[in-house]
Amino acid sequence: MTKYPDTTHFTGLNAPVNLEWEVEDLPVLGDIPTDIDGAFFRAVPDFPHPPMFEDEIGLSGDGMISKFTIHEGKVGYAIRYVETDRYKLEKDAGRALFGRYRNPFTDDPSIEGRDRTVANTTPVWHAGRLFMTKEDGLGYEIDPETLQTLGRWDYFGSLKSETFTAHPRIDPETGEMFFFGYEAGGLCTDDVAYCIADKDGRLVSEQWFKQPYCSSIHDFVITEKYAIFPIFPTTANIDRLKEGGAHWAHQQELESWVGIMPRYGKVEELRWFKGRPGISAFHMINAFDDGNLIHIDLHVSDTCAFGFMREAGGIDIPQQEIGGGTMRWTIDTASDAETYEERPIGPPGDMPRLRDADQGRRHETAWYMTLNPQGGPPLPGGPVGFAFNALVEIAPDRGGMDLLGLDRGMGLNEPVHVPSRQDGHPGWLLFVVDRQVGEGDHFVSELWIVEAGNISAGPVARVPLPERMRSQVHGTWVPTEQLKQARARASA
Numbered sequence: 001m002t003k004y005p006d007t008t009h010f011t012g013l014n015a016p017v018n019l020e021w022e023v024e025d026l027p028v029l030g031d032i033p034t035d036i037d038g039a040f041f042r043a044v045p046d047f048p049h050p051p052m053f054e055d056e057i058g059l060s061g062d063g064m065i066s067k068f069t070i071h072e073g074k075v076g077y078a079i080r081y082v083e084t085d086r087y088k089l090e091k092d093a094g095r096a097l098f099g100r101y102r103n104p105f106t107d108d109p110s111i112e113g114r115d116r117t118v119a120n121t122t123p124v125w126h127a128g129r130l131f132m133t134k135e136d137g138l139g140y141e142i143d144p145e146t147l148q149t150l151g152r153w154d155y156f157g158s159l160k161s162e163t164f165t166a167h168p169r170i171d172p173e174t175g176e177m178f179f180f181g182y183e184a185g186g187l188c189t190d191d192v193a194y195c196i197a198d199k200d201g202r203l204v205s206e207q208w209f210k211q212p213y214c215s216s217i218h219d220f221v222i223t224e225k226y227a228i229f230p231i232f233p234t235t236a237n238i239d240r241l242k243e244g245g246a247h248w249a250h251q252q253e254l255e256s257w258v259g260i261m262p263r264y265g266k267v268e269e270l271r272w273f274k275g276r277p278g279i280s281a282f283h284m285i286n287a288f289d290d291g292n293l294i295h296i297d298l299h300v301s302d303t304c305a306f307g308f309m310r311e312a313g314g315i316d317i318p319q320q321e322i323g324g325g326t327m328r329w330t331i332d333t334a335s336d337a338e339t340y341e342e343r344p345i346g347p348p349g350d351m352p353r354l355r356d357a358d359q360g361r362r363h364e365t366a367w368y369m370t371l372n373p374q375g376g377p378p379l380p381g382g383p384v385g386f387a388f389n390a391l392v393e394i395a396p397d398r399g400g401m402d403l404l405g406l407d408r409g410m411g412l413n414e415p416v417h418v419p420s421r422q423d424g425h426p427g428w429l430l431f432v433v434d435r436q437v438g439e440g441d442h443f444v445s446e447l448w449i450v451e452a453g454n455i456s457a458g459p460v461a462r463v464p465l466p467e468r469m470r471s472q473v474h475g476t477w478v479p480t481e482q483l484k485q486a487r488a489r490a491s492a
């Protein structure tokens, strides 16, 4: 194509910005707490070229790594493309060469066999290294200071899996990173690699197992004892790909599964629990052990949230009619039962955020994005076509919730949590807010800072940006102290 398609994937907040820029000192409205000292890295997909096909989807955008640097109340900003093989090949050609989303059979023949990942989903920080990740390939290492791309990351050649999840889990006490890759053995294979990297970033374990069918395992969870793999019936099929079709099709009649194994155990110990057919979840809040019980908190929907995955599966349910909620699943490991219990713990939503220290442990609170009926129609944007317009805090055990609803014409992106240095203080949440200005694709973006235990009070500080942002996927917070340690280690 010579111009961007006029579809939801390329209009509204999804309209391409395609701009690398940086600034040292942005104007700040209000006071930024001095507790907040570090970098907020964000994954922001964008399209430097019009796609090859009119029906291209937003998930194919090239990864951009964006960074807010916050120190002593001052804020700097930078954003750069992740220079994947794909980005560089298309930059040299001056046009798109890679075809439909995760379908190599639709590519320009000149790039056959080249790495297709766009590394556009999550910035991951582990053992002093920053990676940009997407689940269809390996991560790319990024210099956290300059945002330069350093290269594909395969644990010094030791990782066998062809893929690396965008949702690894880091144990707050051991510093280990637990992760997986699905389609580990290649396109449409049912191979899953389950891996552990130690606190120094060395790959210490990689085991492969077969999942019940080739599903898109977007996220998983750990507890102090277990690793937990959710399997939802959004499936891949190589014959469909060869015909130029969609990578994923949701199968409403197919059962769902949860696979559980000791996190330091063998994959042969995986025990499978059956769930409702047709359900879907992309993000899990957390999981934790409670005697023989395992609790898993997650955002569940009755069908797949992505329209193009429903369409490929012949499912005709409009976006606004999808049911679901934020649920707690409880599995009794001492019982012979082949299923689990489910209860609602909060309104529907997605893009959860937890205190890093609560990972795999019982959490008192969690935050995520939801829709506020008083906020008017949601802004068009993001991967499913609309932007959330409220932030919610839930307390699953205590009950109750707090809500920050944005005004009409506003939307927000996934927050990060920044712990406070003061004892007992709940910390801070940082996120980008977009606001429509006038008609059409005109938006302004701001960084907001709210107190984590008092979100309904609104922002304590706002940082207006001179350029609008395209919709973010995930983000991560790295304290200055850790950046300094990583720099010292790299130059030692």
Ligand SMILES: [Fe+2]
Residues within 6 Å of the ligand: 121, 166, 167, 218, 282, 283, 474
């Ligand atoms: Fe995700």
